[in-house]
Amino acid sequence: MKEITVFSPATVANVSCAFDVLGFAVAQAGDRMTFRKTTQKGVGIVMKNFRELPVDPERNVAGVVALAMLQKINPDFGVSIEMEKGVLPGSGMGSSGASAGGTAFGLNQLLGEPFEKTELVKFAMLGEALASGVAHADNVAPNLYGGFTLVRSTRPLDVIVLPVPALLSVSLLHPLIEVKTKNARNILKKSVLLKDAVTQWGNVAGLVASLFSNDFDLMARSMQDGIVEPVRSLLIPMFYALKQAALDAGAIGCSISGSGPAVFALSADMDTAEKVTEAMQKVYAATEIPFETFTSHIGKQGCRILNDNKI
């Protein structure tokens, strides 16, 4: 294989109550990445859009992941990575996770699959460390595994793939303002009341149970975040209006995607998800803030091959 093109999905992390542990892949939004063997060793980066992102591999999310993988294998060739980002940096939809996870997945294919999926997650976490200062797996786990993933622990890494109710769909509204993950982390309180933590893990338990039992009513009751959402929503204009509009339009639940500013809502099927997206659009159309929206199935698959050149 000389080159391969992969699709690397957007992801929603911090699913409501399940801050830092639960995430899912978005089927119809993501990056397109092509990996080519080069005679010159090392890593070259070509940005097809977002040309302001650094192409120095040591300062590029995809670059640091690729460098670490190549260092482990030490092949007699190099790799060029051509990226066309569909997930906007700073959106809260796992932009750096898509670059990092897509590189781990795509380059592993190009190298003849020397690494297991868990190792791919670990490589991809290096990209997250560069992007946000924290080597978290919230986005790269669903990006690589697909569906809903639970990152029970990062040290040691323990990723559990949870079932996805068949028709579950997602609406996303991304206000085109930037919220840096670092800032969104810094405004969180360092400690919480035990009673609030108990409420939160009761809801996390309910949310996980709802995925196994396809119980959307339970999912709706469980999608309540009393710890992170009340703080981070301050950084998202009209957050509660968006949430109310989504719920009124039939969404199961609605919260902040990752560290924001994107807002996601889950619905029982695509028809409802489309109505929910429309309802959220209306809220933002009445403001001056530019935005983009997505409506998608949950991505049962994570990163996937679009085409390869086996010659």
Added chain:
Amino acid sequence: MKEITVFSPATVANVSCAFDVLGFAVAQAGDRMTFRKTTQKGVGIVMKNFRELPVDPERNVAGVVALAMLQKINPDFGVSIEMEKGVLPGSGMGSSGASAGGTAFGLNQLLGEPFEKTELVKFAMLGEALASGVAHADNVAPNLYGGFTLVRSTRPLDVIVLPVPALLSVSLLHPLIEVKTKNARNILKKSVLLKDAVTQWGNVAGLVASLFSNDFDLMARSMQDGIVEPVRSLLIPMFYALKQAALDAGAIGCSISGSGPAVFALSADMDTAEKVTEAMQKVYAATEIPFETFTSHIGKQGCRILNDNKI
């Protein structure tokens, strides 16, 4: 029906990481309670053992539950409750929960089942409020529903019954020292670090997933409590020696039952659970502290009818 005798199971609440939300019923340990219609209105209590417990119905856990139920129905008869406790008060194995839940269940049968199960939980919570000052459902939910129950919320009450892996068994060692639930609550810190709370709800999510997927490895990795166990274990002599002995003997996980002092361990089957009980016994046999042990399947059923007199 003039009288009915029921079995009301012991329960393990605060299952490791899942403080205040998860509990399960113990099949082979519990109270025996007989409910008889009396011509005189009101509630009479007869203690067949533990005669030091108050028999004034307003000061007795079973009594307050029965009074509340009778007040709602206002039948033209009264009830006498004869209790033979198998769950020792102050054991941490849901003693007050067994009295309260057993009364809700048994009296409902005697009255012709006017109440739904959720209502029975609410009545039983009145007994818990008398016993511990907090109207919690951690014990009465598994006592009434059986199996593993998640109390996602108490206000409003939301009990979710979770699946029980077929052969899952429990070992219990109850040191015969008393730890009052009130005291065990008071020593807990009022707040926790957000990062510790996140670790905890990651583990709660893993534990719930393990029940659905019969994944005992995941259950083992998830049964880690970094918040409550480190504090409450101080009240339990030799706790960490017990825990180590249980794990060495093959237990999946081990933690404090309820607010202690009983310690429980889960095992994949009864054979292992018996070995685990023996291993725990050895630890305590080397001390001067009296103790009792139990080995049991998880009680798939909660309270159940032993016999009734339909005449």
